[in-house]
Amino acid sequence: MIRDHCPMTAPWLAPVARGAVHATVEVAGSKSITNRALVLSALASEPSVLRAPLRSRDTDLMAEALRTVGVRISEGEDGEWLITPGLLRGPATVDCGLAGTVLRFLPPLACLAEGEIAFDGDPRARERPLGAVLEGLRALGGTVKGDSLPFAVLGSGYLPGGEVTIDASASSQFISGLLLSAPHFENGLTVHHEGAAVPSLPHVAMTVEMLREHGVEVDDSQPNSWSVSPSRIRPLDLTVEPDLSNAAPFLAAAAVTGGSVTVPRWPAATTQAGDAMRGILTRMGAELVLDEAGLTVTGPQQLSPVDLDLHDVGELAPTVAALAALAEGESRLRGIAHLRGHETDRLAALRRELGALGSEVTETEDGLLIRGRELHGGKWHSYADHRMATAGAILGLRVPELTVDDIATTSKTLPDFPDMWTNMLGTVR
């Protein structure tokens, strides 16, 4: 039986910054890297070690799902995950929660298991786009009952694989999910995308890089086409980078208060989409330094509006929308129609919630126009969306009497968020 994620009932009064925020904030591991690493470790030829993994609802769901299909995952003394691959088998039930990565990365892996693997998740997960993945798996020789959540994969321990064309314009995770399990498809995989542009391509680049780093040959030399040769996956020994998209609200705190926030261990090179915050904050007038201490952002007196195509980095949109609402002038966020299929319809949610605080927001076909205005307090609804909740917290730094209805929903990727936020504000001056 799949349970709904239980929201915290008491509304959270977002703390107001009484001055410029000055803090160093350690941010936990990347969700995207952790969940890819778990899948690859489950399919690797020998046991793997995952150091500093993200522990959150999304990553715990991924680990639990892999355990239910036969993978051994235990925790070491320093919080590292030790992952021992096993024979993949059903019957099993996978709870996807609201995690796009579990929903899109595990059906291909389930096709490699023997027996029936049933999938379900939160009510909203049933609405998130998925059909192209299941159709693609059928075309590759898999047996799938159903076209969206709940559905079941009837595995025979073997998937022929080969060539398939899908429309991945709703989510890059359709491509990443197929690629991650493809080394174990009998004939490997060539997946072509046909349709409007694939969003979030850095996430596909992350998948390709992690596969290559562990001995898998991937050809991504042609646009909209990816080929994976059948191969063994080398075991992982990986230290997970901090989650740069989760770091974004803390950096935003410096930007909106004219303060200064450092996030240690910011990687010099990365495939994480969150790294794009550097360019975005610079365009909004912040100063950035990347050195041995990490990334330090120092906010300007007044944020400048921006015109941004966020197609590649859509998961940053709620944070950027909060910044735009506090900037002077009109900002335009483009290329993010696919956000309508995220944890909630993020375009509608941002329009509604920012509008309710007095912001002037227009929803366009592929984004938002946001005019910075004096805002007033009110109730900020998070719609079970961790990034809506953190966007509310950013606004609350400058807007008194703003309450976030369900701050606990941040546990999807950042379980300590409320304490981290309050501790950061302990160093206001």
Ligand SMILES: O=C(O)C1=C[C@@H](OP(=O)(O)O)[C@@H](O)[C@H](O)C1
């Ligand atoms: O593969 C991943 O780890 C992700 C891909 C992106 O999904 P979409 O392509 O659906 O936007 C991103 O928004 C999500 O937060 C994580």
Ligand SMILES: C=C(OP(=O)(O)O)C(=O)O
């Ligand atoms: C879109 C997101 O998550 P998911 O992995 O569930 O798609 C996100 O974290 O912003």
